[in-house]
Amino acid sequence: MKKTLILVVDRDDDFGAKGHVETPVIGLDGCIGAATALGSADPEDSDTNALYAAINIYRDLEQTAEEIPEIALICGDQKVGHRSDTALVGELNKVLDQIKPDRAILCGDGAEDEYVYPIVSSRVPIDSVRKVYVKQAPGVEGTFYIINKTLNDPQKRERFLAPLSWVIVLISLVYMFANIFRADDLINWFLGSTTSIIMFIIGMLMLLYSYNMFERGRAQADKWAARAKAGSLSVIFLIASALFVMFGFVVGGYSLNDIHTTSTAQTVSWFIYNSIWLILFGIMFYLTGDMLDRYFSNKKVKYSTITYCLDILAAGLLITAFLDLLQSYMGLYHVNPLIYSLEFTAGIVTSVIAAALQRWMQKLRGRSREEQSREVQ
Secondary structure, X not given: OEEEEEEEEEOOOHHHHOOOOOOOEEOHHHHHHHHHHHHHHOOOXXXXXXXXXXXXXXXXXXXXXXXXXEEEEEEOOOOOOHHHHHHXXXXXXXXXXXXXXXEEEEEEOOOOHHHHHHHHHOOOOEEEEEEOOOOOOOOHHHHHHHXXXXXXXXXXXXXXXXXXXXXXXXXXXXXXXXXXXXXXXXXXXXXXXXXXXXHHHXXXXXXXXXXXXXXXXXXXXXXXXXXXXXXXXXXXXXXXXXXXXXXHHHHHHHHHHHOOOOOHHHHHHHHHHHHHHHHHHHHHHHHHHHHHHHHHHXXXXXXXXXXXXXXXXXXXXXXXXXXXXXXXXXXXXXXXHHHHHHHHHHHXXXXXXXXXXXXXXXXXXXXXXXXXXXXXX
């Protein structure tokens, strides 16, 4: 007789995060316990219904004498993507090694089937896919309930609200940037860009909310408070870098007295041109301080900081080259084409060096992990 595996896949690990279920779970009793654990922790989670549907399929197949049913639950990781899929593959291999099924029935809530199906089908034939949809009350009340649940779930909020927020921010930025070249001065630019500015602010607030930045900000504030109490070196560098950034804005503001123009584009480009390097230097100064603090605390060098600084340096060179070209085009001042050509080339070369260095460090980490795994074996 054929052995059929009824498989439930929880890609974002709700069973582990909410129900504290250790996966993979193999067998009917274990799956009933997992469904009870998640149902008790979050009765409205659709993964619970998917697992109960799999249990129902298991009992139906158990009544027939044509095949031997087996049931299992595998989970990924809360960080959906490569990390969760890697965890799924590991748990799936454990289940297949133990059960050795001839075919599988994939059971899920329909949200992640298009991602999970290729992973499972590459290892065991899938004869059927069962999608479970939770019945909701019809009407406006049900719609508002679903929207409210989506906004309260950080993962769903990031998945659905963040793309809309990015669209609003990018469109408003395009209109604001285009209006720079049409406005005669900053006041006219502000008056002509009022709608775009309001939409930009709304988009940014939506982004902060969708990425849970308010809670993360509070956590970072507590973290920095603990660092300050412990006398961390990075706190001093953070204050110094903030002063550099503030000084950059002050220098950019004072530099506007050196030009006499009513063009908004010329004013904005001149401000950025005179403030950009102090701001970028402040960011690099903080990264350097954080690297030194980690070295003094753990005796380990965070080499990725070097690539970050190189990326910032490359960005500064490219921005400077663009501003030189733009201001020469607008007639604010003349720059030798050789200068901004060299700045552009230096920015590209620095970016390539940073990418090569990052790739080299990733290879070194991979080799060290392989050596550690060999030592463990």
